[in-house]
C-alpha cells in the first residue's frame with residue numbers, strides 16, 4: 001500500500017482537545033504511516049504568537065503523549081525566518097517523500113472557509129490532499145464557502161480510501177467532528193485567571209502554569 005503521511009499544521013498556542021480530536025479522527029480514518037505535526041513559525045495571517053516554538057512544541061509533546069497518539073515533529077516552519085506558507089511546506093514534504101506517497105494536510109472547517117486567502121491555494125492540491133474536520137460555528141456546506149472553494153470541493157470531494165490510494169488532489173470532509181474549543185478561548189480564560197480544565201489536557205495546563213504562560 002502507498003506510504004501515507006497526515007500533516008497537522010497550526011499555531012498550537014496552546015494545543016487543545018480540538019487539535020487532538022482532529023488528529024485522532026484522521027489517524028483512525030487513514031491509518032497513516034506517520035502523523036506529523038508542523039508547528040507554525042510566523043503564520044502571516046496571525047498578528048503574533050504568544051509563546052515560543054519551544055514552549056508550543058513541549059505542550060504538543062505532552063498533549064499527544066497523554067492521548068497515546070505518536071506524532072513526529074516537522075520543524076521546517078519554525079526554522080524558517082520569513083513568514084510561513086503551507087505551499088512551501090508541502091513542496092518540501094513532497095520532495096522528501098517522492099511522487100507516490102499520499103500526503104494529507106489536515107485542517108478545521110474555519111480554514112477551509114478561507115482557503116482561497118492562502119498563498120497559491122489551488123496549487124496545494126498538486127502536492128497534497130486536504131482532510132477537513134468540522135468545527136462548531138463554521139459551516140461546511142457549499143453555500144457557506146467562498147464560490148471558488150466550493151467549486152474546487154465539488155471537483156475534488158472524495159471518500160477516505162481515495163486519499164490513501166492517490167498521492168494528492170482530493171478533499172475529504174469529516175462532518176461528524178464537533179469540538180467547540182479554540183486556543184483564543186483558552187488564552188482568554190487564562191488571562192482572566194480562570195482554569196480551562198475542560199478544554200485542555202491537565203499536563204498542558206500544568207506546563208502553562210509552571211512556565212507562567214499566557215498571563216497577558
Ligand SMILES: Nc1ncnc2c1ncn2[C@@H]1O[C@H](COP(=O)(O)OP(=O)(O)OP(=O)(O)O)[C@@H](O)[C@H]1O
Pocket residue numbers: 009010011012013017018019022106107108109110111133134135177179180181182183184185
Ligand atoms: N476545535 C477544533 N476542531 C477542529 N479543528 C480545529 C479545532 N481547533 C483548531 N482546529 C484546526 O487545527 C489547526 C490549527 O489550529 P490553531 O492552532 O490555529 O488553533 P485555533 O484554536 O484555531 O487557534 P486560535 O484560536 O488561536 O486561532 C487549524 O487547521 C484549525 O482549523
Ligand SMILES: O=C(O)c1ccc[n+]([C@@H]2O[C@H](COP(=O)([O-])O)[C@@H](O)[C@H]2O)c1
Pocket residue numbers: 008009010011012038040043045046084085086087111117118119
Ligand atoms: O499558506 C498560507 O497562506 C496559510 C494561511 C493560513 C493558514 N495556513 C496554515 O494553516 C495552518 C493552521 O493555521 P492557524 O493560523 O489556524 O494556526 C498552519 O499550518 C498555517 O501555516 C497557511
